[in-house]
Amino acid sequence: MVETFAGYAWHNVTDEELVKLFLESGNDRYFEKLYDRYALKVFQRCLSLTRDAGRAEDLTHDVFLKLVFKMNTFKKGAKFSTWLYTVTYNHCMDLMRSNKKRVITVRQDSADSVEHMDLDKVFGVEEVNINILRQALDQLQPDEKALLYMKYMDDRSIRYIAGTSQLTESAVKMRLMRSREKLRRVYMEIEYLGNFCK
Structure with a gap:
């Protein structure tokens, strides 16, 4: 009934x-x-x-x-x-x-895991070492991670992110750009050190 x-x-x-x-x-x-x-x-x-x-x-x-x-x-x-x-x-x-705890981490057991991040949009390439990416993400600030997750994992619009994070749309775009660049830089540093130490 x-x-x-x-x-x-x-x-x-x-x-x-x-x-x-x-x-x-x-x-x-x-x-x-x-x-x-x-x-x-x-x-x-x-x-x-x-x-x-x-x-x-x-x-x-x-x-x-x-x-x-x-x-x-x-x-x-x-x-x-x-x-x-x-x-x-x-x-x-x-x-x-x-x-002051970094509780935003990568889920390894769900559909929201880092494997489902739109890597092509983040890096401009499709082949990315997932383990290195996890390490790189762990070095970002919680706010930086949250923005990247919302945009590239949850596929949220700039307007939605702005409303959720109480930022202007232009501020969201700027922070996303900086977060992407920081993630790329940290990723490349970890990758370089890994290859150098082999």
């Missing part, structure tokens, strides 16, 4: 309508529906940044707890999923900055 709301199946109720209903009524069931729809996606995003299932699970709970208190800041006409992913990204980045 399909669960219904006001005569409509729940899947016909939009995210934005659920937000409105939650704010107007304070009824937790509307928030629970949003949680059911997005908990796994938020967890996967946290996991792609931390490579630690336990930490990702904690972060997921933190994000949704934060959401309860931030829901009244959701702007009418905005897309809930974009807003939620922005909250998720910012929460993870804030945690990294406050703890």
Whole structure:
């Protein structure tokens, strides 16, 4: 039997309508529906940044707890999923900055692993040593990694990245260019040292 709301199946109720209903009524069931729809996606995003299932699970709970208190800041006409992913990204980045831990790492066991980065766009070539690339990525700052991941792994637009990271589009382009150049330079240094030491 399909669960219904006001005569409509729940899947016909939009995210934005659920937000409105939650704010107007304070009824937790509307928030629970949003949680059911997005908990796994938020967890996967946290996991792609931390490579630690336990930490990702904690972060997921933190994000949704934060959401309860931030829901009244959701702007009418905005897309809930974009807003939620922005909250998720910012929460993870804030945690990294406050703890001064480099928790953004490369996942080796998922579709978001470095093997799926668009290497042709990053390096201008297709043949790249994945092990050296991992080492090079580990030497980047968390913010630099996050930008590269969003652009070349998640295939996000400049506009999306700007909205998520609270930067202007021109600043995103500049930082992406610098991050790509730094990654190339570090990659070449590691590759050179490896060949030199053989």
